[in-house]
Every structure is written in structure tokens, then in C-alpha cells.
Amino acid sequence: xxxxxxxxxxxxxxxxxxxxxxxxxxxxxxxxxxxxxxxxxxxxxxxxxxxxxxxxxxxxxxxxxxxxxxxxxxxxxxxxxxxxxxxxxxx
Numbered sequence: 001x002x003x004x005x006x007x008x009x010x011x012x013x014x015x016x017x018x019x020x021x022x023x024x025x026x027x028x029x030x031x032x033x034x035x036x037x038x039x040x041x042x043x044x045x046x047x048x049x050x051x052x053x054x055x056x057x058x059x060x061x062x063x064x065x066x067x068x069x070x071x072x073x074x075x076x077x078x079x080x081x082x083x084x085x086x087x088x089x090x091x
Contacts, residue, residue, distance in 0.1 A: 009034065052088070 011019065016030070023033040063077070 004035075 019034060020030045023030045026033060028036070063072075
């Protein structure tokens with residue numbers, strides 16, 4: 001088991017109240033719930049970045065395959081990229 005470190009997080013009263021209420025519903029301390037929520041958020045973010053990176057590599061491979069077999073429609077390629085960015089919400 002990894003050793004836990006301590007940090008201080010300043011919350012506005014409203015957020016602290018919601019955290020405390022949710023922790024009580026789950027039978028946890030607010031500190032424990034905050035740690036669990038942060039851990040899950042960071043884990044999900046890593047998985048999301050990995051999935052996006054793998055998808056980018058897949059698209060690059062597809063692009064390379066298309067390039068070797070025929071001329072590339074640059075307009076269509078840019079349109080596809082913009083659509084993908086719009087779906088991810090990065091734009």
C-alpha cells in the first residue's frame with residue numbers, strides 16, 4: 001500500500017457542506033470522500049488521455065494507408081479533423 005501524503009484544500013462553504021453531506025450519506029469522512037473523488041477523477045483522466053492517444057495513432061495509420069494507396073482529399077481530411085475536435089469539445 002502506498003504511503004498517503006497530506007495536502008490542504010480550501011473549499012467555499014457551499015462546497016464543504018455538499019462534500020460533508022455526501023460523505024455522511026456514504027458513511028465516510030469528508031477527507032476520505034475527497035481523496036476517493038480526486039483519485040477517481042485523475043484515474044479517469046489518464047484513461048481518457050490514453051484512449052485519445054490510441055485513437056490518434058489509429059487515425060494516423062489510416063491516413064498513412066490512404067496516402068500510400070491514393071491521393072489525399074485535404075479538404076475532407078480537415079473537415080474530419082474538425083468534426084472529431086467538435087465531438088471531443090476541444091474547440
